[in-house]
Amino acid sequence: MMQRTCRLLIRLPFWTCLLGLAAVPLGAQAAAAEQGVLRLATTTSVADSGLAAAILPDFERRNSCRVDVIAVGTGQALSIAGRGDADVVIVHALKQELAFIAAGHAKQRDEIMVNDFVLIGPADDPAQAAGAATSADAFRAIAAARATFFSRGDKSGTHTKELEVWSAAGITLGKGTAWYRSLGQGIREVLLAAHEQRAYTLTDRGTWLALRTKLPELRIVFGGERPQANKDPGLINRYAVLAVDPASHPAVNAALAERFVAWLRSPEIQQQIGQFGVTQFEQPLFYPAAR
Amino acid sequence: MDTPIYCLEGLRKSYDGRAVVDVERLEVQQGEVLALVGPSGSGKSTLLRLLNFLEPPTAGTIVYRGCAYRDHRVSVAVRREITTVFQRPVLMRGSVRRNVAYGLRLRNCRDDRRVAQILTHVGLDSLAKAQAQRLSGGEMQRVALARALVVQPTVLLLDEPTANLDPYNVALIEDIVRRENGESGTTVVLVTHNVFQAKRLATRVGLMLSGRLVEVAPARQFFDSPADARTAAFVRGEMIC
Amino acid sequence: MDEIFRGLVRAASLIWAADSAVLEIICLSLVVTGLALAISTLIGVPAGAVLGLWSRVRVRGLVTVLLYTGMGLPPVVVGLAVYLLLSRSGPLGGLGWLFTPSGMVLAQTIIALPVVAGLTMTAVQSVDPALRLQVRALGATRWQELAAVLREARIGVMAAIVAAFGSIISEVGAVMLVGGNIEGQTRVLTTAIVLNTRMGEFDLALALGIILLLLTFFANTALFWLQQRVGG
Numbered sequence: 178m179m180q181r182t183c184r185l186l187i188r189l190p191f192w193t194c195l196l197g198l199a200a201v202p203l204g205a206q207a208a209a210a211e212q213g214v215l216r217l218a219t220t221t222s223v224a225d226s227g228l229a230a231a232i233l234p235d236f237e238r239r240n241s242c243r244v245d246v247i248a249v250g251t252g253q254a255l256s257i258a259g260r261g262d263a264d265v266v267i268v269h270a271l272k273q274e275l276a277f278i279a280a281g282h283a284k285q286r287d288e289i290m291v292n293d294f295v296l297i298g299p300a301d302d303p304a305q306a307a308g309a310a311t312s313a314d315a316f317r318a319i320a321a322a323r324a325t326f327f328s329r330g331d332k333s334g335t336h337t338k339e340l341e342v343w344s345a346a347g348i349t350l351g352k353g354t355a356w357y358r359s360l361g362q363g364i365r366e367v368l369l370a371a372h373e374q375r376a377y378t379l380t381d382r383g384t385w386l387a388l389r390t391k392l393p394e395l396r397i398v399f400g401g402e403r404p405q406a407n408k409d410p411g412l413i414n415r416y417a418v419l420a421v422d423p424a425s426h427p428a429v430n431a432a433l434a435e436r437f438v439a440w441l442r443s444p445e446i447q448q449q450i451g452q453f454g455v456t457q458f459e460q461p462l463f464y465p466a467a468r
Numbered sequence: 469m470d471t472p473i474y475c476l477e478g479l480r481k482s483y484d485g486r487a488v489v490d491v492e493r494l495e496v497q498q499g500e501v502l503a504l505v506g507p508s509g510s511g512k513s514t515l516l517r518l519l520n521f522l523e524p525p526t527a528g529t530i531v532y533r534g535c536a537y538r539d540h541r542v543s544v545a546v547r548r549e550i551t552t553v554f555q556r557p558v559l560m561r562g563s564v565r566r567n568v569a570y571g572l573r574l575r576n577c578r579d580d581r582r583v584a585q586i587l588t589h590v591g592l593d594s595l596a597k598a599q600a601q602r603l604s605g606g607e608m609q610r611v612a613l614a615r616a617l618v619v620q621p622t623v624l625l626l627d628e629p630t631a632n633l634d635p636y637n638v639a640l641i642e643d644i645v646r647r648e649n650g651e652s653g654t655t656v657v658l659v660t661h662n663v664f665q666a667k668r669l670a671t672r673v674g675l676m677l678s679g680r681l682v683e684v685a686p687a688r689q690f691f692d693s694p695a696d697a698r699t700a701a702f703v704r705g706e707m708i709c
Numbered sequence: 710m711d712e713i714f715r716g717l718v719r720a721a722s723l724i725w726a727a728d729s730a731v732l733e734i735i736c737l738s739l740v741v742t743g744l745a746l747a748i749s750t751l752i753g754v755p756a757g758a759v760l761g762l763w764s765r766v767r768v769r770g771l772v773t774v775l776l777y778t779g780m781g782l783p784p785v786v787v788g789l790a791v792y793l794l795l796s797r798s799g800p801l802g803g804l805g806w807l808f809t810p811s812g813m814v815l816a817q818t819i820i821a822l823p824v825v826a827g828l829t830m831t832a833v834q835s836v837d838p839a840l841r842l843q844v845r846a847l848g849a850t851r852w853q854e855l856a857a858v859l860r861e862a863r864i865g866v867m868a869a870i871v872a873a874f875g876s877i878i879s880e881v882g883a884v885m886l887v888g889g890n891i892e893g894q895t896r897v898l899t900t901a902i903v904l905n906t907r908m909g910e911f912d913l914a915l916a917l918g919i920i921l922l923l924l925t926f927f928a929n930t931a932l933f934w935l936q937q938r939v940g941g
Contacts, residue, residue, distance in 0.1 A: 216808065221907070225907070225908050230892075243894075245808060245889070245891045245894055246891060246892065247808065247889040247890070247891060248890070249889075260796045260797060260798040260799070261796070261797035261798050261802075262796050262797050262798075262807055262808070362907075363907050365907050365908050365909055366906075366907050368909075369909055388909055391909045426797060426798075428797045428802065429797075517842075520846050522842060522845055522846060544848065544850055547845075547848055548848035550846075551846055551847055551848065552843075552846040554839065554842070554843060554846075556839060558837065558839050558840050558843040560857070560860070560861070561860075570847065571847045571848060574847060574848050574849050574850075574853055575848065615847065616847070619847070619848065625846075
């Protein structure tokens with residue numbers, strides 16, 4: 178009887194496993210074949226803000242497909258797309274996008290929306306960066322006061338912009354800068370950490386608006402309450418969509434990717450983007466920018 | 469004259485260069501009970517392992533039933549004609565019946581009648597359903613013996629089978645072995661350090677010292693008028709190891 | 710402390726309401742880890758037994774060290790390696806397993822395999838050599854001998870499986886990289902917890918964590934019961 182039980186116990190997982198092995202890829206492939214799947218690699222701000230979840234169902238419906246959103250940092254998103262593992266990317270780092278195009282992974286970039294970056298800091302603003310005229314001045318004030326600054330440090334769009342501002346301010350961040358901490362994490366983790374440690378950090382306004390209720394000790398130190406009030410035009414944050422070039426990566430779903438780009442740029446969707454978050458945050462998180 | 473069932477020629481087994489078995493020549497006759505006696509460490513157990521083709525010899529030949537082997541890689545069928553009962557019965561989880569039937573299961577054979585028969589033969593039929601690992605020492609050894617006998621081996625090797633048992637169980641087991649040899653003609657090679665057991669059971673007795681076979685003689689001759697002085701000393705109980 | 714209590718309440722309400730999104734995540738966690746465990750057991754137990762019984766003495770030392778190293782592999786490193794393997798630009802890109810549960814099963818199987826094989830090998834080596842001798846003397850073939858030894862070592866083998874389960878149910882690095890944490894497709898409990906923590910949704914993250922703990926507890930209870938039955 179023991180032997181029969183043992184034999185059964187061995188046979189059961191064996192068959193389950195075989196069936197499972199067969200079912201999982203078959204299921205996925207069957208589904209994909211029926212519907213078509215578009216792999217979208219995007220930055221965390223697009224996904225975490227809820228924008229992706231809000232507008233994508235429309236595209237899925239119109240094209241009887243499924244959009245798989247892989248939300249990672251800009252650097253990782255472009256790497257994934259650069260290996261042909263994603264069909265289309267939405268990122269916000271101009272230099273990296275141009276390099277991506279130059280490497281032949283995409284034919285062009287299309288701007289779809291903008292918002293701006295703001296400098297967040299402790300409510301009492303120990304570095305007195307609020308009075309600065311430009312972002313570079315604000316950064317210089319922070320450096321002079323040796324106030325704690327948290328950086329994402331992860332080649333994201335935010336990080337890229339932040340490094341640009343440091344460079345414009347003429348400040349090199351080397352060994353002696355103990356007040357500058359590179360966390361290597363996403364924007365929300367960095368904001369939460371900045372809240373804990375009363376530090377300064379650069380973030381996109383959309384994320385700030387979504388998270389500000391959890392960050393009572395922080396406020397916008399530089400950038401104004403609305404993008405229109407942002408004194409520094411250099412802090413503009415441009416989001417672009419890039420379809421991966423099928424010439425370099427034949428396995429991508431080029432047809433769907435093309436339709437996705439066109440759909441994003443359509444006046445209807447652009448309007449939806451502009452209205453996202455207005456009721457919740459009293460201002461849009463993103464501004465339409467397709468031309 | 470029947471051909472011997474075993475014929476060992478120049479058989480040697482060494483571990484790390486040290487010869488543990490060094491038998492020039494030995495014949496085992498079919499149907500006999502050959503007892504191998506000698507002090508501990510004289511290579512008796514190793515010789516049994518060689519006879520059961522469990523280990524390869526370092527040198528020499530084992531001729532079993534007319535076929536010569538220089539290696540232990542014999543066919544499964546040949547190896548299955550020989551079985552060993554060791555000093556310590558290693559039983560598996562499960563009932564007595566299950567343990568006894570194990571050898572048959574290995575051979576993909578199922579014979580409940582024979583299992584029941586052998587259980588009666590060794591006096592364990594009342595314990596057939598008991599958990600084998602919870603029996604007394606004597607009972608466990610009888611299970612091991614039953615397990616060996618149920619497959620009807622041509623050769624039964626016994627490595628100090630009663631060394632740890634009380635006289636009652638010793639007698640029981642000797643009785644079973646005697647009957648097996650008498651009724652089925654199974655060849656028995658028995659390793660024992662119990663001289664009296666050898667006297668009781670064996671047709672021929674061999675003395676092993678330091679891996680060498682000193683003398684092999686019919687039982688009576690071995691004990692009453694041994695040819696070798698060392699045999700005489702051993703029989704008198706004067707063997708110093 | 711406040712958050713932990715809120716997390717408990719949230720966990721209870723999620724389970725009670727049978728929230729479909731959460732159910733989907735739980736289901737996928739169980740399927741991925743379950744499959745990976747089954748496959749690694751089917752391959753790892755015989756492999757460990759063969760290595761424990763029949764590898765040459767010199768080779769065995771090296772194999773043991775390799776297996777021990779395998780046991781300590783950081784899941785995120787395995788995830789990265791599997792990602793590069795399954796990437797469309799990689800050697801196995803044609804399989805189309807990247808960002809699907811199949812890829813996640815592969816990654817977790819790779820993590821669990823050395824654990825199962827290594828601990829099985831150790832369990833098998835601890836079996837009384839007298840058993841092996843006796844079984845061979847009764848006429849067992851090599852494979853019958855292996856089966857007998859495995860049966861004898863069954864408690865240790867079960868422990869190997871339990872250890873493997875523990876190592877993969879709670880890992881996040883591999884499934885995150887290989888799966889992509891895609892909502893509705895490849896999101897499991899661990900990646901969902903990371904996501905919610907990142908978004909500052911600590912209540913939900915804690916709730917999911919508590920659910921994960923409960924799942925692990927019940928699974929281990931089942932495995933323990935099985936171990937007792939098999940161990941007898």
